[in-house]
Amino acid sequence: MKIEYEAARLSILRKLDLLDSAPSESFDRITRIASQVFNLPIAAVSLTDQDRQWFRSRVGVDYLEIPRDKSCCSEVVDQSRVLVVNDLLESEHYRDSMLAESGIRFYAGAPLMTRDGFSLGAMCVFGTEPRQFNQQELDTLRDLAAMVMAQVELQHAVGRVDSGTGLPNYLQFVEDLEDLARDHPERIYYALSTELVDLSQASLLQRVMGPSYLENLSRAGSAKLQQILGEKARVYHIGPGQFAHLETGTEAQVLVRAQRVQEALVHIKVGGIAPFMLRPVLGVVPFEPGTTNASAVLRTAHSASRDAREAELKVGLYSKQSDASHQRSFGLIADFGESLNASNQLQLFYQPQIDLRTGQCVGAEALIRWQHSTLGNISPAEFIPLVENTPLGRDLTDWVMKAAIAQTALWHQAGLPITVSVNITAANLDEEDFTDRLLGYLQVANLPLSAIGLELTESGLLSNGRAARMQLEALAASGMQISIDDFGTGYSSLAYLQDVPAQVVKIDRSFIDGVELNRRSQTLVRSMISMAHELGYRVVAEGVETEASLAFLKELGCEQVQGYLLAKPMPVEDFEAWSAVRQ
Template identity: 35%
Template sequence: MLDRSQDLERIALIEALNVMDPALGRSLDPVTELAAFTFGTAIALISIVDADSQRFISRVGLALERTDRHHSICSCALQSSGILQIEDLRQDPRFHDNPIVAGPEQMRFYAGAPLVTRNGIALGTLCLMDRTPRVLTADEQRQLQTLARIVVNQMELKMSLGRREPISGLPNRQQFQADLSVLGRQDGGNQFTGVLLDVFDLQSANDAGQALGLKPVESLLRQASLRVQEVLTDDVQVYHVASTRFAFVVRNHDHAQVEALMQRLRERMRRPLMVGSIPMSPQFHAGLCDFRADPDEAGDLVRKCMVALNHALQTDACLCWYSADRDAHLRRRYRLASDAARGLAQDQFSLVYQPRYDLRDGQPVSAEALLRWTHPMLGPITPGEFIPVLECTALMPALSQWVIEHAFAQAARWQQLLPGFTLSINLSPRDFDNANLWTGMAERLQANGLVPSQIEVEITEGQWLHSHPAALPQLRAMAAAGVRIAIDDFGSGYSNFGYLSEVPISHIKVDQSLVTGLARSRTARLKVEAIIRLAQQLGYRTVAEGVEHESELSLLRLWDCNEAQGYYLARPMSADAVTQLVLACRAGPPSDMDSD
């Protein structure tokens, strides 16, 4: 009787080899037919014994496709070092009551050769059965064992197809995942560390491929794979799991040992490699994750290593260990992306509005429409969290259209109550992928009785304008019609006045990261004053975002900043609250900030 660990290992290997695939059974039918013909038996079977049953993946002379494992004669043959041969099953007390013996099939003779893989695991048998007692000669037994080896070779060959990376010759990601499954069955509870390496920048590899052709790049990857194998011990299998990525597993190492191994590997990998006649330095980034070899942890290893590796790439670190907190953050981002479409359909999104003030007279002159999301399970989600996520999805344009429709309707209501009060909306780079963006906006303006000058469009600064060729013509069409164009978050990143001449902007919004705490930072004061002065000379109006203190407001007024927005002046609020605020300001005395 096989012990439990051996049986689990065998069942895992059956899954990894995918021996239940009907295509494999069909490819083995000629061997089964040859066995029946060679030995002159009524029945020949290739039998695989799994967790609860015996399945005949190839058979001659028997209609049954499977039997209960409890009634399987082949289960006994699995434990045999050679052929299990039973001259007369009726005379054997183990099998005389077996359904295939006592039932309609009336089997008498059995001979089974275990199907033993290269790692010594028996998956099943190649067996012969007949309705009359008989005995195989020694030569016949050797022939049956030869046919059994052919069956195993065919299984392993079938499995290896599509399981090796042709460039390096190493097992690929599919084989890595299959071997992890076997590991989980075989060594459950033992501690391992999974490693995912990125050895060459993919863009550099693509550039080299365009310049030199694919053969030199393939040579580079083969050299890299050899270096990884040279550093690791013989019992560590290396896998080529993606274009420039390799993976392996080490056993029973603490973090210090693993990191020492990674340092040796890095030193070896960082030496220049020749691509054509050009020496190139491979990069080295690694994601590492501890795991126990149970099926659940092993099955999720590749994903966790990717989480760690991507963090190493983002931070340009040599290696990063898996972080459950980082993983949870990424999963939350993915959940937001997947739940957003449902949220839009179920009215989970809403708009609030933050007033913007003219610094000459202290009056609120416009409001920025800000999107809010109340998730039914996660509660309120801040725009700083969900907007960057949705900007990477195909849903962002639909969400922007929703904002345009609802914000323009509100702007129309304000024109009745607050003449001259304007509205600004934010558009994402993804919105400009729609060639009909401005056409649709113009239709909504007309439908709501608005004129373009009552609307301002805010776009973020940056290089994205050059990668969206449709953006500039649409922005120019908007500006020509009278829509005001504002550059949002200026000073937070790219911040180049040179490219502004290409964009028909009217306003520059100084980013809140520079404005908040302005009075306490000499560097911030120099930057903000310089931005405001230069913007004025170029003919742009300036708006300061993130004003939270009177001291910041005083400096902005000193530098002749045109408008300001921030919590010190007004927090985001409902449309009705904006209406009441503006009416009160227009009816009342000058605001306190204009009295000094």
């Protein structure tokens, strides 16, 4: 953590372009004041580089830099707090330092802190005689350090005003909330986040409309907002097409005003034309300035606006429950990477697939389970959709393939020659090395291709590009079983069946559940099985839970079934015990 902090600190120092820069009167004025206020011969604004202390401004000293080793300012930076050394010669650490050897006896320094907690250097004063510092002098030194940082921000840090809209920006929002925390710490305010377009489609908008689209929309939106709220209202430009402002009053009053703002924003014009995909929404969150920081205020207000957009509402009020759900999702994604390397979190369960003609177990579907280290069991229905939409989707499938192949090899060696099916996604087939990796794992395990099957949903098959389709065709041609999973739930269940590279159709459980009691379901299932057979597919029915539905499927010539009637998904030990009993 210390190494990461130092790397980030040095990065900020370089971005501010302060090191080795020309003298500046604005900094020199502060060092002269420091020397006079404390009646000390030497004062400096010191910046801590990787291996040196460089003086951005100095009074009473000729050299521009000294080594960082045994530098008092370096300790100020490392500890991020005021340091006073009454007599360097009495200090075991500093008595043989360059400062002490040059005649310095007294040192006092206050850290130069950025708003996000990084210490860049020190506002420091030196004396040639030992000295004490009282509390008032310490407070004054801290104030001078704050003045230095204010000057740094003024000159280098990205100003407080957005150049495109002329509105105050995020940094000004942060500063204003700090002022509110000092002046009105217990007063309830409402932060309103305004989003003119769906920001999740920002890249598409720029691609279609050009890079200036969002800039022009932001300018038009800022003018409209200021007109609606009045010139005295302080509106902040937070991001492309995204604004924030504060309100007071009751919750009901704020929500009514927010709705009026939204209804007015619908009529924004850019160049006399209504902007493409303009869909303004507002998010509202109450907060107390003394207890909530600016970042949390904006995040929760934006969360409320996203909830409004997803629910197709004009205005959304912050919901702790909804926010907690999103926070949990984000946390699960962050934690899943660690689970891949843990030895006791991920596990495969296996659900048997039974041949209806022989009653034998001829296969099993491998289903991943996650026992989170602190949250306990996480449902696959919750974490798989999250992970699949991140780069971790590749690692998830890779883990499942390796684990399933290793276990299948053990079963084949023990005389249980079943086919184990693994679920993959369309994104996996877009990986250029997917086929090579899979074949490599099978070769290492000394397994035939027929030992492992791949299951892919209808939507996954339909979204495949040419390269992905070629991988799938090659695998099917080489003897690997390809199954169309959740058949019947997609939006095009017929046209692609003529040439899809698969051998098996798995009818989704939603059609099988209660099929013996529902004539329409019976008609659909009968048609699916008949059509699949006519096209040369074998049929597996999922979700078989009653004897009646099993008999109905057997009568229709369905080849294989899986479901709780026969067996639930089981860990390896239970699956092996179940297999032994069934045999």
